[in-house]
Amino acid sequence: MRIFPLGDSAATIEFGNEISHGLNDRAVALASHFTAAPFPGLIEAVPAYSSVSVFYDSVTVCREFPESKTSFSAVTSLVEKVMETIETATPGENRSVEIPIAILEDASPDLASICEFSRLHRDEVIDIFLAGTYRVYMLGFLPGFAYMGDVDERIAAPRLKTPRTKVPKGSIGIAGKQTGIYPLESPGGWNIIGRTDLNMFDPTSPEPCRLRPGDEVAFVLRSEI
C-alpha cells in the first residue's frame, strides 16, 4: 500500500496498479468507510480501480489534529488505522442492477467489428456479453459514467483507433476488458455494442447517477436485430 500526496489538499492510497476485483474491493471498502465515518475536515473519499483519493480541508485537519506535523501525515495515520480494521471486515452489500440493452442496427455500430475481432458469430458475441455480470469499479470521465468489468476476453475488443466525435446518449461500449454506458452524448472511443434507454444520469434527481462503485450490473436484452 502506497500513500502519497495528490497536491496539498488530497492524499492517494494506492493498493496496486492493475484492474482486479481484489484491489478494487479494498479501494471501495476504504472509500466507503470514510464516507460512512468521516474524520473532521474530510471532503470526500473517491475510489478508483485500485486506489482511493481522499480530499480534505487542510485548515480543519491541522486544527483538529494538532499533534500531526502536517495534514497529510494526519490523514496518513488515519488511513493506516482504518486499513487495520478493514482487512478483517466482511465486504459490504453490493447492489445488483439490471440494465436493458437494445441491439439494433443504428444502436450497435461496432457489433460487426467486435465479431471480426472475436471471429465469432453475432449471436455468440451477444450471448457472451449478456452472460457476464459486470462490477462497477469506479465512475469518471463524465457524470455517471461507470467503468465496469470484466468483459469476457473473447470479445474484449480494443478501443477504436479513431474515437467518434459523437456517441449517442445511452450507448453501451466495450474497450478491452472494460464496458461502460455513455450517460450523455459525448466523444468516445469505445466499441458500441448496443444502447439503453434507461437514464444513467439525471441532474433533476436527488440521486443523479444510477450506478455507483461496487454495484453489480447485468444487461438484459430488450430488443434485437
Added chain:
Amino acid sequence: MSLRILKPGILSTIQDLGRTGRRSLGINPNGAMDHTAMRLLNILLGNDENEAVLEMHFPAGEFVFGSECSFALAGADFSPTLNDVPIRNWSAIKAIPGDTLKFRERITGMRAYLSIAGGLEIPEWLGSKSTNLTAAAGGLKGRSLNAGDSIEFSTPHNTIKPRALGPSLIPKYSRFPTVRVIAGGEFDLLTAVSERSFLSGAFTLSNDSNRMGFRLGGEPLYVIDEIKMISAGVDFGTIQLLPDGQLIVLMADHQTSGGYPRIAGVITADLPLLAQLGPGDGVGFHLVSIDEAERSLLAFDRDVRFLNTGIRLTL
C-alpha cells in the same frame, strides 16, 4: 431583472468555490478558476466567501443594472467602465438602475470576477451554484450566459459604503510566474535529466488551454520505465505527463479521473497565479515539501480571516 445581459462575452459562467462531495459519481467540483480573487472579492463586499460570482473571459460582456446595488470586480483587469467612465478592480462601487458595465480591453490576466453585495439569486444544484457545462446543470441553467439573460440579486438595494482592497493580499499575478508544486505519485519515474528539465524549464501555454486544463509546450519529458497507468484520482492543479512528452495541468473543469502519470501538483496557494494564465503565457515550476505547501495555505487562510473580521467591523 437586477442585471440584464446585453452581450454575454465569450465565456461567462456563474461559479462559487465548487460542488464537492460528488467526485465518486464523476461529477467534478468545477467552480471559479481563481479562488483567491473570488474570496477576496466577496469579503470586500461583506458577502460569504462562497457567494456565487460571475466569472468572465475576454472579450467580456455588457451588462445593465436593473436594481440599485454595490458591486465589485476582481482578478483579471479587463479595463472596466461604468457608463463609459473607467472604474477599478478591487473596489466596491454603487450602481443605480440604468448603469452600464462594459470592458474595453484585456490589460492583465484571463478571468475576471463580478460579485454583488448580498449575492446572486441562483438555484443550487447538489449544494452549489457552480456551473457544470458537461452535465449542463448548475449555475444559470447549466450553461454560459446568453444575450437577453437576466440575473436576480438575492438582496436588492443592498448598498455598502465605498471601499477598496489594499494590495497586500492580492496575488502577484504575472505572465510568467514560478509556481510551487509538490511531487506527484509518479514524479520518481522521471529520468534525472527530465526531472531537471521539469524544475528548471520554461513552459508555454498552448492554444489548447482552457478551464479543463492547460496544455503546456516545452522540453519533452521522459519516464524511466514504460508504465501502464490505470485511471486514478486527480485534482485541480495536477500536472500529468502525456504520451508525447508534453505536460497538461488540470484546471477547474478537469475530469474526475485520469490515466496519465502524475508528475506533480500545484500548491493551493499558487493556483491563482496559474488560473490567470492564457495561451502564450509562460510558467516555471519549483518543488516544495508538503510542509511548506500547507504552511502557505494556512497563512493565506489566516490572512483572509483577519481581513474578513476587519471588514465586518466596518460594515
